[in-house]
Amino acid sequence: MEPAIPDLRTAPRADAYAQLLAMQELLLEGSDDPIAAMATISALLHHAFTHLWTGFYRVVVPEQRLRVGPYQGSLGCLDITFGRGVCGTAAAERRTVIVPDVHVFPGHITCDPRSQSEIVVPVFDSHGALLAVLDIDSSQPNGFGDVDREGLEAMVAWFARTTYVPVPV
Numbered sequence: 001m002e003p004a005i006p007d008l009r010t011a012p013r014a015d016a017y018a019q020l021l022a023m024q025e026l027l028l029e030g031s032d033d034p035i036a037a038m039a040t041i042s043a044l045l046h047h048a049f050t051h052l053w054t055g056f057y058r059v060v061v062p063e064q065r066l067r068v069g070p071y072q073g074s075l076g077c078l079d080i081t082f083g084r085g086v087c088g089t090a091a092a093e094r095r096t097v098i099v100p101d102v103h104v105f106p107g108h109i110t111c112d113p114r115s116q117s118e119i120v121v122p123v124f125d126s127h128g129a130l131l132a133v134l135d136i137d138s139s140q141p142n143g144f145g146d147v148d149r150e151g152l153e154a155m156v157a158w159f160a161r162t163t164y165v166p167v168p169v
């Protein structure tokens with residue numbers, strides 16, 4: 001039986017991420033499958049924090065197109081062009097983007113109108129190629145900050161340690 005995902009909504013965020021990272025390491029031990037890892041990380045984060053949407057957009061055409069991957073939450077749009085929206089911006093610029101208020105982010109792509117704030121973290125493979133982005137949407141404004149960036153970047157560092165994908169996943 002798999003362990004239950006703890007409710008970390010009221011835990012100090014840094015402690016919450018440390019706990020999730022430890023669970024992730026145990027759950028993914030011995031695996032090098034990026035899709036299995038994306039599914040596991042999405043489930044951990046989504047249920048621990050009860051976000052609106054938690055999941056991955058995969059690079060299917062390098063420098064051009066992202067496509068939805070494993071996720072939890074309400075329906076996500078299927079394809080996003082590099083440079084468009086928060087996900088496309090994080091992918092094109094290869095950096096974490098934190099959006100405290102999605103309504104004032106130029107070109108924000110609305111999948112769920114309840115979304116108020118968002119964080120998107122780039123995911124690299126062991127060769128430094130962009131593999132995907134991790135996208136989290138909150139129904140609260142100003143839902144994410146530097147502690148989230150650090151915690152999430154530590155979680156997706158798993159891919160840089162274990163994954164080399166010569167063709168897009």
Ligand code: SME
Nearest residue numbers: 076085086087108109111
């Ligand atoms: N809001 C994102 C699109 C993806 S969904 O939120 C799941 C964006 O602007 O890139």
